[in-house]
Amino acid sequence: MNKLDRLLKNKTTNLLSIYFTAGYPKLNDTKEIIDALEANGADLIEIGIPFSDPVADGPVIQFSNSAALENGMSLKKLFEQLMPKNNEGRIPKIMMGYFNPIFQFGVEKFCKECNTSGIDGVIIPDLPLDEFESSYKSIFNKYNIHFIFLVTPQTSVKRLMKIDNASTSFIYAVSTNSTTGGVADFKAQEEYFKCLKDTISKPFLIGFGVKNKSTFHSACNYANGAIIGSSFITAIAETGELKEKIRNFIHQIKN
Amino acid sequence: MKIQIDKNGYYGESCLSSDRFGGAFIPEMMHENIKELQDNYMEIIEGPSFIKEYKSLLKDYVGRPSPLFYAESLSMHYETNIYLKREDLNHTGSHKINNTIGQILLAEKLGKKRIIAETGAGQHGVATATVCALKNMECVIYMGEEDVQRQASNVARIKMLGGKVIPVTSGNKTLKDATNEALRDWIFNPIDTHYIIGSVVGPHPYPDMVTRFQSVISEEMKLQLIEKTGKPNPGYILACIGGGSNAAGIFYHYLNDENVKLIAAEGGGKGVETNEHAATISKGKTGILHASKSLLMQTEDGQIIEPYSISAGLDYPGVGPLHAYLNKIKRASYISVTDQEALVAAFRLTQLEGIIPALESAHALALLEKLEFKPNDIVVINLSGRGDKDLNTYLKHVKDE
Numbered sequence: 158m159n160k161l162d163r164l165l166k167n168k169t170t171n172l173l174s175i176y177f178t179a180g181y182p183k184l185n186d187t188k189e190i191i192d193a194l195e196a197n198g199a200d201l202i203e204i205g206i207p208f209s210d211p212v213a214d215g216p217v218i219q220f221s222n223s224a225a226l227e228n229g230m231s232l233k234k235l236f237e238q239l240m241p242k243n244n245e246g247r248i249p250k251i252m253m254g255y256f257n258p259i260f261q262f263g264v265e266k267f268c269k270e271c272n273t274s275g276i277d278g279v280i281i282p283d284l285p286l287d288e289f290e291s292s293y294k295s296i297f298n299k300y301n302i303h304f305i306f307l308v309t310p311q312t313s314v315k316r317l318m319k320i321d322n323a324s325t326s327f328i329y330a331v332s333t334n335s336t337t338g339g340v341a342d343f344k345a346q347e348e349y350f351k352c353l354k355d356t357i358s359k360p361f362l363i364g365f366g367v368k369n370k371s372t373f374h375s376a377c378n379y380a381n382g383a384i385i386g387s388s389f390i391t392a393i394a395e396t397g398e399l400k401e402k403i404r405n406f407i408h409q410i411k412n
Numbered sequence: 413m414k415i416q417i418d419k420n421g422y423y424g425e426s427c428l429s430s431d432r433f434g435g436a437f438i439p440e441m442m443h444e445n446i447k448e449l450q451d452n453y454m455e456i457i458e459g460p461s462f463i464k465e466y467k468s469l470l471k472d473y474v475g476r477p478s479p480l481f482y483a484e485s486l487s488m489h490y491e492t493n494i495y496l497k498r499e500d501l502n503h504t505g506s507h508k509i510n511n512t513i514g515q516i517l518l519a520e521k522l523g524k525k526r527i528i529a530e531t532g533a534g535q536h537g538v539a540t541a542t543v544c545a546l547k548n549m550e551c552v553i554y555m556g557e558e559d560v561q562r563q564a565s566n567v568a569r570i571k572m573l574g575g576k577v578i579p580v581t582s583g584n585k586t587l588k589d590a591t592n593e594a595l596r597d598w599i600f601n602p603i604d605t606h607y608i609i610g611s612v613v614g615p616h617p618y619p620d621m622v623t624r625f626q627s628v629i630s631e632e633m634k635l636q637l638i639e640k641t642g643k644p645n646p647g648y649i650l651a652c653i654g655g656g657s658n659a660a661g662i663f664y665h666y667l668n669d670e671n672v673k674l675i676a677a678e679g680g681g682k683g684v685e686t687n688e689h690a691a692t693i694s695k696g697k698t699g700i701l702h703a704s705k706s707l708l709m710q711t712e713d714g715q716i717i718e719p720y721s722i723s724a725g726l727d728y729p730g731v732g733p734l735h736a737y738l739n740k741i742k743r744a745s746y747i748s749v750t751d752q753e754a755l756v757a758a759f760r761l762t763q764l765e766g767i768i769p770a771l772e773s774a775h776a777l778a779l780l781e782k783l784e785f786k787p788n789d790i791v792v793i794n795l796s797g798r799g800d801k802d803l804n805t806y807l808k809h810v811k812d813e
Contacts, residue, residue: 209715210588210701212595213439219582231713256437257700261714282439283703287420307440311602331441336596
């Protein structure tokens with residue numbers, strides 16, 4: 158049982174997951190962001206691996222990806238920043254990124270490094286279920302790394318069941334037909350969220366379009382929690398002290 | 413040898429995934445759309461009503477079959493027998509329309525109302541806007557902001573045809589970014605929209621589907637060669653390659669005829685020893701971009717490198733998985749041709765035959781300088797497009813000389 162399993166066992170409502178792009182705003186902000194998120198009560202951290210061509214992302218995360226690459230971020234660098242000595246945190250961490258940088262790094266080497274760096278799971282949007290199961294599942298299992306699948310409003314019930322069955326942790330429910338940072342009307346998606354609740358047995362978190370206290374709580378009405386990315390990235394890019402900005406951001410969501 | 417895809421869209425028969433190219437590395441948001449295409453495309457495009465309408469439009473609207481022209485002066489110059497497959501004479505000026513006609517009919521059968529496409533030089537954008545006008549469908553073309561500036565006349569054509577051009581400002585503002593933006597549009601519009609990809613790239617079934625639509629080129633050519641030479645097979649087939657659709661089309665019906673040498677010219681830019689080229693096969697490594705596994709120009713960290721070629725149709729950082737596979741099994745060979753070599757070849761064809769080729773096609777013509785032919789060899793070159801769109805570049809070259 159890793160930290161993510163423990164979290165999902167002990168807490169089933171209002172889970173707050175925060176995504177940030179490693180290497181943004183500055184190359185070496187990773188540890189400070191993680192520490193501040195943990196100190197202020199985020200439940201889960203998603204560390205984004207920057208990529209030159211993030212097709213499922215909207216403008217904010219596209220920008221943070223290219224800025225992080227210009228700052229010199231790479232998987233190698235990121236794992237150095239996450240070395241065990243820097244990684245005594247208690248809250249679970251997952252990595253999120255597109256497949257090509259991981260493929261070049263080596264999938265097995267990546268899983269091994271995740272394991273030694275205290276990473277509990279990964280989200281790789283462009284490594285879909287079939288490709289994962291036919292070629293990579295055994296490697297992720299070997300290193301005890303959860304593979305977290307996405308579902309969308311377009312996902313059929315039959316496929317939801319297949320994904321639920323393949324999932325070993327929570328499921329990432331994309332709120333609407335959009336890229337990250339879109340505008341979501343959760344009321345309009347009620348039928349979809351209810352269908353998720355009725356169909357899948359695993360916990361699920363809603364992401365895409367969750368950006369503040371009201372959207373967070375509205376998402377949590379339907380799901381075990383929600384994921385905030387773009388609006389967090391926008392907030393930490395503003396002027397001011399990083400720790401302070403993170404503290405303010407988390408507090409305005411939670412209180 | 414049998415060159416087909418397996419049920420997951422991979423070329424080749426190897427069990428080792430490292431040896432295979434293709435697949436569908438799509439985010440879940442595109443799953444239902446791609447699955448719909450995967451499940452239906454073969455049945456639709458092999459259906460009698462589809463074939464009838466497709467063939468009829470190719471004949472009466474596009475002007476096919478495109479002629480196979482014996483280039484006498486060029487043949488004398490190179491002391492061999494050179495034929496040009498005149499895709500430049502198609503409606504809209506290139507081979508691109510063979511694919512857009514096929515895909516618009518497919519979209520219609522699937523009940524789609526809205527078409528999106530990416531374009532670099534604008535040829536595929538024009539071919540897409542053309543078929544959308546023909547079939548009265550909404551048309552949105554993504555084009556890098558840089559390319560919008562450079563290809564003003566094609567932008568104007570798209571607009572006159574009723575298409576909407578969206579300048580893409582993300583990334584490097586060229587073809588790769590236009591493709592990203594079209595994929596994002598599809599995520600936002602998963603129900604009524606069909607994405608007409610312009611080359612043999614993207615997730616399964618696109619590489620196979622686009623290859624099949626372009627294969628009309630080699631299908632016609634076999635018959636035309638029998639008529640002109642008494643035999644269906646040439647010694648050599650030459651084409652240019654960016655994503656690789658015209659090369660795939662002219663190679664297709666010869667893939668199993670191993671005595672026919674298949675050779676494609678990559679955009680060598682300022683030379684493959686510089687960092688400014690688009691020689692994906694010579695210099696790329698296996699990776700995943702735009703949802704398929706193929707050869708890519710990338711850094712050692714797996715970030716995509718922006719390619720360069722004088723020809724906007726060749727500067728794509730990837731290549732269709734079919735070509736990565738043909739290269740791997742050595743069925744086809746891929747040679748890089750520099751900007752300068754392509755320009756020289758374009759002027760030679762213009763002077764000897766009175767045909768101004770597209771800069772892309774000029775890369776294929778430049779292969780004539782790099783290969784040795786015997787006097788009785790038969791060489792077919794795919795003249796994939798006409799050069800009207802490249803006049804500014806050609807004129808600048810004349811001035812520079």
